[in-house]
Amino acid sequence: MRVFRYGFLLRNLIVRDFKIRYRNMSLGVFWSLLNPLVMMGVLTFIFTKVFPNPSIKNFGVFVLCGLVPYNFFAVAWVSGTTSLLNNAALVKRVRLPREAVPVSVVLANGIHFLIQIGLLLAFVLGAGYGVNPHWLWLPLIFGLEVVFVCGLSLASSAMDVFFRDVRYIVESTNTVLFWLVPIFYSFAIIPEQYKTVYQFNPVAAVVMACRLILLENRQPPFSILWKLTLVSTVALLIGLAVFRRSKRRFADYL
Amino acid sequence: MASAIEFRHVSKIYYRHHTRRFFHRYLMERMRRVPREPFYALRDVSFELEEGGSLAVVGPNGAGKSTLLSLIAGLSFPDEGQVEVRGRVAGLLELGSGFHPDLTGRENLVVYASLLGLSRKELRDRFDEIVEFSGIGDFLDEPLRTYSAGMILRLAFSVAIHVDADIMLFDEILAVGDQAFQAACLEKIRELRRKGSTFVCVSHSSELLKRLCTRGIWLEGGQVVRDGPVAEVVEAYQLSLVAHAHSAGTGRG
Numbered sequence: 001m002r003v004f005r006y007g008f009l010l011r012n013l014i015v016r017d018f019k020i021r022y023r024n025m026s027l028g029v030f031w032s033l034l035n036p037l038v039m040m041g042v043l044t045f046i047f048t049k050v051f052p053n054p055s056i057k058n059f060g061v062f063v064l065c066g067l068v069p070y071n072f073f074a075v076a077w078v079s080g081t082t083s084l085l086n087n088a089a090l091v092k093r094v095r096l097p098r099e100a101v102p103v104s105v106v107l108a109n110g111i112h113f114l115i116q117i118g119l120l121l122a123f124v125l126g127a128g129y130g131v132n133p134h135w136l137w138l139p140l141i142f143g144l145e146v147v148f149v150c151g152l153s154l155a156s157s158a159m160d161v162f163f164r165d166v167r168y169i170v171e172s173t174n175t176v177l178f179w180l181v182p183i184f185y186s187f188a189i190i191p192e193q194y195k196t197v198y199q200f201n202p203v204a205a206v207v208m209a210c211r212l213i214l215l216e217n218r219q220p221p222f223s224i225l226w227k228l229t230l231v232s233t234v235a236l237l238i239g240l241a242v243f244r245r246s247k248r249r250f251a252d253y254l
Numbered sequence: 255m256a257s258a259i260e261f262r263h264v265s266k267i268y269y270r271h272h273t274r275r276f277f278h279r280y281l282m283e284r285m286r287r288v289p290r291e292p293f294y295a296l297r298d299v300s301f302e303l304e305e306g307g308s309l310a311v312v313g314p315n316g317a318g319k320s321t322l323l324s325l326i327a328g329l330s331f332p333d334e335g336q337v338e339v340r341g342r343v344a345g346l347l348e349l350g351s352g353f354h355p356d357l358t359g360r361e362n363l364v365v366y367a368s369l370l371g372l373s374r375k376e377l378r379d380r381f382d383e384i385v386e387f388s389g390i391g392d393f394l395d396e397p398l399r400t401y402s403a404g405m406i407l408r409l410a411f412s413v414a415i416h417v418d419a420d421i422m423l424f425d426e427i428l429a430v431g432d433q434a435f436q437a438a439c440l441e442k443i444r445e446l447r448r449k450g451s452t453f454v455c456v457s458h459s460s461e462l463l464k465r466l467c468t469r470g471i472w473l474e475g476g477q478v479v480r481d482g483p484v485a486e487v488v489e490a491y492q493l494s495l496v497a498h499a500h501s502a503g504t505g506r507g
Contacts, residue, residue, distance in 0.1 A: 008377075009368040016357065016365050023356040023397075093351035094369050095327050095343065251330035252268065 006097050013104035018111055032112045033119050036067045043067075043184050056186060058215070061127045065214060066183030068116045069142070069206040073149055074174040076109035080153025081160050081170045088254040098247050099240070102157040106150050117142065124214045134213040137220055141209050144232040148202045151235030155242040161253050162246070182207055199224055202231050256340070258421055258452040259303040259326055264335035266296040266321050266476075295321040297476040298335070303469070305340075305420075308453040310463035310484050312491045313473035319456045322473065323347055323423050326454060341420025341452070344370050348425065350410045355399035359390050359409055362398055366410065370417045380416045387442070388412035389435070407431050415442050421452045440465060460488045 022028045044060045047053050056062050083105040084091055084098075091098060117138075125131070160166040181204045182190065190198055198204045205228045209220035269292060296318045303309050311319045324330045325337050327345045352369050353362045363384065367377045385394060388408045393401065401409075408431060414422065422443075431439065443466060447453065457463050463470070463484060470487030472480040480487050 008374045012365045012368045016354065016361070019361065020354055020356055087352075089348065090352045090369070092324075092329065093345070093347040095329055095345065095371075096369050248331050251324060 006100055009096065010100050010104050010107070013100055014108045014111070017105055017108035021108075029115060032115045036064060036071055036116055036119065039067050039071075040064050047184055053185075058127045061123050061129075062186075062211070062215065063184050064120050064123055065211045066181065066207045068113070068120045069145060069210060070178065070181050070183055070203055071116065072109060072113040073145065073203045074177070076106045076113070076146075076149045077152055077156070078167070078170055078174065079109060080106045080149065081156040081167055083153070084157045084161050084250065085164070085254065092251050092254050098250060099154065099243055102153040102243075103150055106146065106153050109149075110146050113142065113146070120214075129215060129217075132213070132217045134217065134219050137209065137213055137225075141206055141213075141220070141225075141228065144228050145202060145206045148228075148232040148235050151232065151237070151239035154236075154239030158243045158246045158250075161250050177201075177203060180204070186211075199227050200231060202228055202235075205231075256305050257302045257338075258305045258307065258340055259301075259309075259454070260336075260338040261299050261301050261325075262336045262338075264296055264299045264325065264332045264337055265294055266318070266325065266330070267292045267333040268295055269293065294476045296325075296332075296473075299473075299476070299478055300335075301471060301478065301481060303452060303454070305452055306447065306450045307469060308447060308467040309455070310467035310470045310488065311454065311456045311473060312458075312460070312463065312470060312488055313479075317473040318476040319473055320347070320425060321476075323425050323454065323456060326421070327423055339421065342371065342417070343421045343423065344414050344417040344419030345423035346410060346414045346425065347423060350398075350406045353398055353406065353410070356397055358397055359394045359401065363388075363394075363409060363413060366413050367417075370414060370419075372417060384412050384416045387416070387438070404431055404435070408435055411439060415439075415446060419451065421454070422446070424453070424455045424457070426457050436462075460492060463488055 022031075025031065027034075040060055040063055043063045047056075047063070048059050053059070080102045083102045087101050090096065091101060156166055156170055180198075181201065182198070187195070187198065187204075187208045199208070205224050209224050209228070212218045212220050299318075299322070311322060313319055321330070323345065324347065325332060326339055327343050327347065328339065329347075331337075350362075350366075352366055354365075357365070363381075364377065367380075367384070372380070388411075390401075390405060390409055393405065398406065411431070443453065453467065455463060455466055467484045470480075470482060470484035471478055472487050472491045480490055
């Protein structure tokens with residue numbers, strides 16, 4: 001795959017994106033932590049004081065397990081989608097492997113994801129859950145989520161060049177997904193007939209697997225793992241195919 | 255000698271509503287084949303440039319000069335005819351594409367060099383030379399927004415000429431530099447030409463073109479009006495400008 005032959009370029013683009021975001025900000029990377037913390041606080045308040053749900057222990061950590069993967073997904077997908085338009089000057093004027101543009105933006109968000117995963121693990125340990133061998137599954141699971149977002153972003157960024165409405169479709173989808181991913185409720189209370197569908201949603205699958213590993217000390221079931229692998233791989237292949245088909249005409253439309 | 259660039263009956267067509275295109279419109283076109291009104295940015299352009307050649311492209315705004323360069327650079331593709339380009343192309347099609355004002359000169363330099371296709375090792379070997387030629391000096395670690403336009407040009411140009419491309423494209427960029435830097439650029443370009451690099455330059459400065467290039471093409475309305483030795487073509491073009499004084503091209507093409 002062509003994307004992977006341009007390691008130096010990709011690395012530079014990722015670093016560039018990361019630096020641009022934090023340059024001239026006094027709090028820097030702290031902002032990466034603030035958003036999930038605020039959301040965690042708000043949701044914990046609502047679901048322990050307003051709609052108390054005694055069946056879930058440690059609601060703060062529970063909800064953070066959902067927020068961290070969801071946040072990465074939502075933010076990375078939107079910025080991936082708009083990446084070609086935001087870098088129009090680059091795409092129009094410089095001959096670079098164009099796949100590198102959305103992929104580098106998603107991967108730059110991956111750095112924030114790592115920081116937030118660090119935050120999550122700190123909360124998990126702080127709440128008294130121990131380290132367990134199933135943690136070794138985490139890199140794979142989070143890695144597959146990154147692959148999935150890369151695939152989606154390749155396709156959606158290419159379409160966004162031709163139809164600028166795509167960005168709004170992506171944003172609306174994210175809003176819907178906030179409710180359809182088990183972030184502030186548990187997978188257990190989903191009615192049986194919808195459970196399979198949930199597992200095919202990679203974000204939901206990542207959240208579920210994450211909770212099983214971190215909070216229940218259990219190995220994620222293979223039914224989740226293979227679906228996650230399948231959907232992520234297919235998304236990447238479709239993304240690359242869509243991108244390749246349309247990239248010749250990018251310069252004419254930007 | 256083998257040709258570095260070959261255009262065979264090349265046309266580039268844009269359609270009027272490219273800028274405002276809605277999905278339903280797109281579907282309608284797809285299904286009913288609504289006739290679209292074409293606009294030829296280039297029409298039936300043919301030429302050949304041999305390896306080591308240097309071509310000046312002149313013409314008024316909107317003549318198709320930039321379209322021509324982006325076809326050579328492989329950034330866009332012809333709708334009719336064939337474009338053949340042999341070798342590594344490095345283009346300065348716009349001053350500092352990919353530069354970010356909040357990053358330092360050094361950071362921008364690294365990103366830009368990798369965008370133009372330098373590997374980590376190539377960049378390491380040439381880094382000092384690039385900085386030296388740019389003459390940025392102490393500003394290297396200052397954010398780019400503190401740079402003047404001339405300094406940004408020097409940085410971008412310095413990276414571009416150290417890529418060792420077989421074919422180099424310049425779109426109206428040398429105009430920003432001061433006399434001393436222009437002289438240094440010309441010297442460097444002559445040196446690269448002796449090494450066999452091919453050049454294509456777009457500029458409204460006929461003096462510069464006459465010093466840089468040997469061959470000239472005059473484009474107008476997307477078509478080749480004249481093709482020949484640079485002095486002849488540039489002078490003919492300027493005569494036509496005098497004749498239509500009101501349509502003098504002053505901006506970018």
